[in-house]
Amino acid sequence: MTTENLRILRVVQSTYPEVVGGVGIHVHEMSRRQSEMGHDVTVLTTDNGDRSLPRTEHRDGYTLVRHKEVARLIDNSIFPGVIKSLYERANDFDIIHAHSHLYFSTNLSALISKITDSNLVITNHGFYSQTASTSIQKVYNRTIGKATLNSADRIFCYTPRAKNILREHNIGSPIEIISNGINCEIFAPENEEDETQQILFVGRLKNGKRPDALIRGFGKLVDEYPNYQLKIVGDGPMLPDLKTLCNEKNIQEMVTFTGELSYDEMPDVYRQSDLLVLPTKTEAAIPRVVMEAWACKTPAIMPNIQEIDAEIFKKGGILCDGTPSGIYDSVRQLIEDDQLRSTLGNTGREVVQEKYSWAETVEKTTETYYEVVNE
Known part of the structure; x- marks a missing residue:
C-alpha cells in the first residue's frame, strides 16, 4: 500500500x-498546493501559440512542460507533442490527472493511459462546451467524449x-464529488x-458566455x-462586435473593457462592484468567478441552467432566464433593494467559507489519488 508522497x-x-480562466487557475492552485504537501507535480500543457515561453519551467513548487500549439479548433488547443x-513519462508517475474530457490533451491522456496501463483521473469541468455547436457536441459526447470519461479510474465532479x-x-x-476551491483570505470584502x-x-468574450445579452440588458437600464x-x-x-454593440446602444461611455486582468487584481474588482452578471449558456457547476464574487460579498445573477444547484445559488444571487429582459429585471431588482x-x-460569502475551502478540495483530491494507486 502506497502512503509515500506521490x-x-x-x-x-x-x-x-498565461491564460486567465477557471480551469487554468484551478490547475495552478491544485499543483501549487500539492507541491507544498511534498508531492512531485509535473504539468504538461501547451504554449497557446506563444513561442517566447520556455519549454520547461519550474515555478511555485511544480514543473511546467509546454508543447507547441499547431492549431486551435473550436477553442481547443491541438498540441501533438504531448x-x-x-508516453515517455506515464510509467514514471503514480497517476495522470487530466482536466476536461472536452480537451484534445485529455483524449490523448485516456489513450496513453490504456497503452501504458497507467492510473488516470479526470476532472469534469462541465459536460457541455461553450463553443462547439449542439450537433457537434451530441456526436462528440456519444463517442470520443464518452470513451475518454469511461477510461478514467475516477472522475471528479463539483456537484x-x-x-x-x-x-x-x-x-x-x-x-x-469534490467542490472547487476558493481562497477566502485573498477574496474577502473590505x-x-x-x-x-x-x-x-x-x-x-465568446458566444457561450453571452456578454452581448448583458450589454443589451444594461442598455435598458441606463436611462433609469x-x-x-x-x-x-x-x-x-x-470583443470588436461588443464594442460595436455599445456604440449602437450609445452606451460606450458607460462600458469599460479591461481585457484580461491578473488573479491578484480581481479581488479589488469584485469589491468595487455592486453585483456580478454571468449570462453563460453552460458551466460545470457554480462558476469560479461567482464564488470569488461571493467571497467578496458581491451577489451574482445567472441563468437557471441545468448544471447549477439552484438552492445553493439563491443564497448568494438571483437566477434569471438569461435574456436581456430577464437580466434587466434581475439587475434592477438588486439595484433597488439594498x-x-x-x-x-x-450569505454568499458564508456559502463559500463553508463549502468551497481549497484545503479540503486538495485533501480530498489527494486522498482519492491514494485510493486509485492502491487498488
Missing part, C-alpha cells in the same frame, strides 16, 4: 497566469447534479464601503440609472 502528472490545455511526453448528468449519458466510471456604482462581467457603469473583464473573439443585495452578499 508523483503526479497533470495534463491540461492551459494554466494560470503524445510523446505522455451531485454534474454527476447525474454524466450518469444520464452512460458514463460508468467511479465518480467522486471594511470600507465603496461608492462605485458598477455592474461586473468576468469571462472569456445613469450613474451605473458596466465593467467587462476578459478578452476573446467577440437590503437584498447586502443579504445575498453576506
